[in-house]
Amino acid sequence: MKTFNRYDLLPCVMLIAALLFWGQGLWIYAKAQFAQVLIADAWQRSLVQPDRIHKPWQWADTWPVLRLQWQRLDAASEDLYVLSGADGSALAFGPGLLSAESASSEGLKVIAAHRDTHFEFLQDVNTGDTLSLQDISGAWHDYRVDDITIVDSRDSPLIVNSSVDGLLLITCYPFHAVNPGGPLRYLVTAYPVPGAGISLAAH
Amino acid sequence: MHTRDTQQYHHKKPSFWSILFDNLAFVIVVGLVLFCLQFAASVKAQTPDLARAGEMFLVSKQQRVTPALQLNTNVSMSIEGMTSRVSVQQAFTNNSSEWQEGVYVFPLPDDSAVNAMSIRLGEREIVGEIHEREEAREIYQKSRDAGQQAALVEQQRPNLFTQKVANIAPGETVTVELQYIQAVRYENGRFSLRFPMTITPRYIPGVPLGEMEAQQEFVTSNKGWADPTAIVPDAAEITPPYLSLHLQNRINLDITLDAGMEVDSLRSPSHRLDILESLQQDNLFHMNLEGGSAAMDRDFELEWQPRAGQVPQAATFVDSVEGNTYLQVMLMPPQVQASSAALNREVVIVMDTSGSMAGASIAQAKRSVEFALSRLQANDRFNVVEFNSDFHPLFPESVNASAANVMRALNFVRSLNADGGTEMYPALQWALATRNTDTDGMLKQLVFITDGSVGNEEQMFTLIRNDLKAARLFTVGIGAAPNSYFMRKAAELGRGTYTFISDLDEVASSMDALFSKLGNAVMAGVQLTWPAGTEVEYYPTAIPDLYLGEPLFVTAKITGKVASAFDVGISGQLQGKAWERNLNVTMTEPAAQKTTVTSALASYWARQKIAALTDLLQTGTGIEEVKAQVLAIALPFQLMSRFSSFVAVERIVARTQDAALFSSKVGNQPPAGQLLAARMAGQNLQSQQLVYPGTATPAALNLLAGLIALGIALCSSRWSRKQLFSINYLRVDRPARDIE
Numbered sequence: 001m002k003t004f005n006r007y008d009l010l011p012c013v014m015l016i017a018a019l020l021f022w023g024q025g026l027w028i029y030a031k032a033q034f035a036q037v038l039i040a041d042a043w044q045r046s047l048v049q050p051d052r053i054h055k056p057w058q059w060a061d062t063w064p065v066l067r068l069q070w071q072r073l074d075a076a077s078e079d080l081y082v083l084s085g086a087d088g089s090a091l092a093f094g095p096g097l098l099s100a101e102s103a104s105s106e107g108l109k110v111i112a113a114h115r116d117t118h119f120e121f122l123q124d125v126n127t128g129d130t131l132s133l134q135d136i137s138g139a140w141h142d143y144r145v146d147d148i149t150i151v152d153s154r155d156s157p158l159i160v161n162s163s164v165d166g167l168l169l170i171t172c173y174p175f176h177a178v179n180p181g182g183p184l185r186y187l188v189t190a191y192p193v194p195g196a197g198i199s200l201a202a203h
Numbered sequence: 204m205h206t207r208d209t210q211q212y213h214h215k216k217p218s219f220w221s222i223l224f225d226n227l228a229f230v231i232v233v234g235l236v237l238f239c240l241q242f243a244a245s246v247k248a249q250t251p252d253l254a255r256a257g258e259m260f261l262v263s264k265q266q267r268v269t270p271a272l273q274l275n276t277n278v279s280m281s282i283e284g285m286t287s288r289v290s291v292q293q294a295f296t297n298n299s300s301e302w303q304e305g306v307y308v309f310p311l312p313d314d315s316a317v318n319a320m321s322i323r324l325g326e327r328e329i330v331g332e333i334h335e336r337e338e339a340r341e342i343y344q345k346s347r348d349a350g351q352q353a354a355l356v357e358q359q360r361p362n363l364f365t366q367k368v369a370n371i372a373p374g375e376t377v378t379v380e381l382q383y384i385q386a387v388r389y390e391n392g393r394f395s396l397r398f399p400m401t402i403t404p405r406y407i408p409g410v411p412l413g414e415m416e417a418q419q420e421f422v423t424s425n426k427g428w429a430d431p432t433a434i435v436p437d438a439a440e441i442t443p444p445y446l447s448l449h450l451q452n453r454i455n456l457d458i459t460l461d462a463g464m465e466v467d468s469l470r471s472p473s474h475r476l477d478i479l480e481s482l483q484q485d486n487l488f489h490m491n492l493e494g495g496s497a498a499m500d501r502d503f504e505l506e507w508q509p510r511a512g513q514v515p516q517a518a519t520f521v522d523s524v525e526g527n528t529y530l531q532v533m534l535m536p537p538q539v540q541a542s543s544a545a546l547n548r549e550v551v552i553v554m555d556t557s558g559s560m561a562g563a564s565i566a567q568a569k570r571s572v573e574f575a576l577s578r579l580q581a582n583d584r585f586n587v588v589e590f591n592s593d594f595h596p597l598f599p600e601s602v603n604a605s606a607a608n609v610m611r612a613l614n615f616v617r618s619l620n621a622d623g624g625t626e627m628y629p630a631l632q633w634a635l636a637t638r639n640t641d642t643d644g645m646l647k648q649l650v651f652i653t654d655g656s657v658g659n660e661e662q663m664f665t666l667i668r669n670d671l672k673a674a675r676l677f678t679v680g681i682g683a684a685p686n687s688y689f690m691r692k693a694a695e696l697g698r699g700t701y702t703f704i705s706d707l708d709e710v711a712s713s714m715d716a717l718f719s720k721l722g723n724a725v726m727a728g729v730q731l732t733w734p735a736g737t738e739v740e741y742y743p744t745a746i747p748d749l750y751l752g753e754p755l756f757v758t759a760k761i762t763g764k765v766a767s768a769f770d771v772g773i774s775g776q777l778q779g780k781a782w783e784r785n786l787n788v789t790m791t792e793p794a795a796q797k798t799t800v801t802s803a804l805a806s807y808w809a810r811q812k813i814a815a816l817t818d819l820l821q822t823g824t825g826i827e828e829v830k831a832q833v834l835a836i837a838l839p840f841q842l843m844s845r846f847s848s849f850v851a852v853e854r855i856v857a858r859t860q861d862a863a864l865f866s867s868k869v870g871n872q873p874p875a876g877q878l879l880a881a882r883m884a885g886q887n888l889q890s891q892q893l894v895y896p897g898t899a900t901p902a903a904l905n906l907l908a909g910l911i912a913l914g915i916a917l918c919s920s921r922w923s924r925k926q927l928f929s930i931n932y933l934r935v936d937r938p939a940r941d942i943e
Contacts (some may be wrong), residue, residue, distance in 0.1 A: 007919075007921060008921060010915070010916075010919045011915075011916040011917070011919045011920040012916075013916075014912045014915045014916035014919065015912070015915070015916040017908075017909070017912040018909040018910070018912035018913040018916060019909070020909075021905045021906065021908040021909030021912060022909040024901075024902075024904065024905045025901075025904075025905030025909065026902075026906075026908040028900045028901070028902040028905070029902055032900075039242070065857070086896040087896065088897060090420075091896065091897075091898065092900075096896065098893050098896070110893060112895075112896045112898050113896055113898060114898050114899055114900045115899050116310075116900055116902055116903055117900060117902075118897060119898070127549065132299060153895045157896050158893045160893060170895065170896070170898060171898045171899075172897075172898040172899035176903070177899070177903075178903045178904050178907050179904060180897070180899035180900060180901045180903075180904060181897075181899075185895055185898070189676070191711040192318070
């Protein structure tokens with residue numbers, strides 16, 4: 001081979017850049033995946049000892065407050081642990097509950113997550129599907145998907161009636177867009193299944 | 204072409220895999236392009252019908268109460284030269300099955316000269332008359348109780364008005380039209396105009412007076428959410444309710460701009476516009492809101508900039524009306540950039556962190572302070588004061604703008620939250636009073652960052668007037684609907700300037716312009732000389748110091764006959780040097796049909812005179828004396844003021860005495876990004892407004908960027924330069940002797 005010359009500089013720099021970009025991108029997916037394992041453990045501890053906060057790792061500034069499951073007959077399923085707060089640092093590890101005080105009480109629960117990690121499955125959710133939510137006391141509540149809408153966040157303010165019992169899942173739209181800053185939001189609205197009692201049995 | 208060029212390197216017939224491998228870079232690039240195309244197509248295909256704006260989620264249908272009265276606003280503006288004539292039509296539609304009286308508190312520009320009002324009932328139009336405030340109220344109440352249709356407009360603040368419309372029949376629409384004249388702002392070579400659409404909740408300082416029964420007779424139907432206090436006795440009149448979150452007040456805008464000079468850029472920072480340029484006439488533009496209408500949740504702003512080289516340096520506008528002459532004079536003083544290092548100054552940043560700043564405003568305010576801190580010079584002294592219910596200065600007294608002190612200030616500002624009351628008075632009082640031996644002799648500049656949403660404007664103005672001394676006060680109005688009256692007047696009394704910031708993107712440019720003013724010399728001691736023997740009354744009577752980019756703007760009335768052409772002498776001091784200039788004014792033929800009421804210049808002059816007279820209240824002149832003087836101008840010029848109101852009454856009785864009349868408040872829309880107003884709007888429905896979190900990661904963007912980088916790496920590698928591109932490419936790229 002010839003000696004290194006200045007024409008090799010660009011491909012080398014680009015190759016390093018490519019590796020860095022990929023590293024960064026894959027790190028986001030890896031974090032989202034593996035954090036849920038640690039959070040699952042913290043959730044189990046929370047169920048045993050619900051009166052105190054169990055952080056998934058020592059320096060975490062968020063902790064699990066709910067568990068969300070979605071299952072369909074064709075075996076598609078999802079099992080997620082919802083964190084308190086929906087700022088960027090929480091959403092990197094799991095779905096976030098927007099107003100933390102509503103985690104255990106009756107009323108509306110608004111949960112947001114990234115469209116390309118935890119809430120990627122929302123594109124497969126249909127109206128009529130059942131979403132199950134486990135609260136800190138271990139009780140499961142079933143919700144039925146009632147409505148799926150796409151809004152422009154610039155002219156549709158997120159206004160919710162916190163006294164209505166329900167579940168609102170929010171993620172970005174379109175699901176496979178490359179640019180993360182788009183204005184569109186995908187909203188999945190679910191209401192408690194009428195007549196369905198609270199079950200303590202594990203799903 | 205690649206295969207032909209690369210043939211010389213392949214002697215045996217290549218297999219499929221070797222072709223693929225040889226052209227790997229090419230395949231990746233093609234793949235990438237296909238991927239991007241497919242992605243663009245999928246986005247386009249997937250963009251669905253968007254849900255209706257303002258849709259309320261998870262609020263059941265029963266809860267979506269329709270208000271008794273619905274408001275639709277139509278505004279047409281006609282801008283010519285430096286004057287804008289505006290007509291505001293407010294249509295109240297009664298959706299209930301009862302007779303209604305509508306009460307609506309609304310904003311208008313703070314320098315607007317409201318000079319006409321009328322009501323439209325179907326095809327009929329009833330022209331309103333100007334009356335003394337109490338008299339107008341009586342006329343209105345009498346006709347309301349008698350069942351006649353009537354409307355009353357009162358001024359609560361120069362930028363805040365109350366509209367009352369009586370006896371709207373079930374299913375009927377009553378339209379009230381207001382007309383006003385407004386001056387166009389001209390600064391830094393740019394013209395601009397604001398039209399406010401809603402109100403940021405006003406904080407009412409002071410102890411509530413309790414039930415003021417004496418005042419309640421009229422006020423009960425108009426009770427806002429604040430109780431009157433000794434400091435703000437009219438609190439209820441200026442704190443209207445907010446519309447439920449799922450409802451909107453819609454507005455249509457129709458604007459004609461006759462720029463009079465070639466326009467380089469014309470835009471609205473606040474709204475998307477459809478702009479039509481006239482083909483028949485040069486420099487004439489016609490504008491509408493994109494999509495026809497918009498929600499009334501923010502101030503409308505319009506800006507236009509003349510083409511370079513056409514930037515006006517001086518202008519005069521003259522109207523001869525009923526034997527008198529009204530004129531407007533605009534003159535740009537010479538623009539001298541002084542080195543700011545020479546200035547020995549102390550900058551005190553006063554920042555509003557009250558509840559009304561919660562949401563978008565506090566973010567804009569923080570960014571503004573960060574910008575201000577970054578612009579401090581090493582030899583400046585500075586301090587930061589934040590206030591809500593209490594105030595907290597960062598340093599007990601101003602300190603050097605050392606890197607460590609600025610860093611401390613940045614950390615302090617970033618940690619602030621918006622909550623609590625707006626006790627502006629003690630904070631500003633402290634900031635004005637504080638000084639020590641180090642800052643003695645320094646030029647003290649106060650940068651006051653706030654939305655100005657207080658009800659005690661008068662009290663604040665008196666404070667600034669009395670305590671300013673040698674300091675200068677610069678106001679920065681924050682948010683979608685700042686109190687523009689407070690911003691302008693406080694800056695005027697503080698001998699500084701005012702700036703508005705309604706978007707994070709505007710922070711840098713607006714604060715940059717402000718700091719150029721802070722750092723540069725001013726034109727001071729401006730004097731006007733009028734031709735001998737003429738009787739002239741002009742406003743502002745004391746010409747303010749002119750900062751960099753600011754023109755002299757004077758409105759005058761010359762009583763009696765004047766020469767057909769004369770000079771106005773203008774002189775001032777710039778950096779200790781005297782400056783003088785003569786401005787030639789040529790009279791126009793008196794227009795026979797023009798009266799003091801129809802002439803825009805006459806109306807604007809009278810409005811300036813009323814403002815000057817009202818200012819006398821701050822210097823101790825009794826209210827009765829001021830009232831008499833204001834009425835002596837307001838009534839003949841048919842102008843709205845705090846002492847004169849418009850009232851229009853239909854003669855025919857519409858509602859018989861057996862039908863009851865209900866009174867309904869028409870709410871304002873919570874300003875965009877304003878959490879306090881949104882919370883107040885949601886209170887009765889137990890609803891709340893949340894902020895959409897960012898719900899996408901840059902992972903895909905990273906992978907794509909990585910793919911592009913890899914593509915470039917492969918294409919530019921030595922191996923592929925040889926394989927993929929022809930020898931010709933190499934010959935162009937490299938000297939011939941380098942070819943292998």
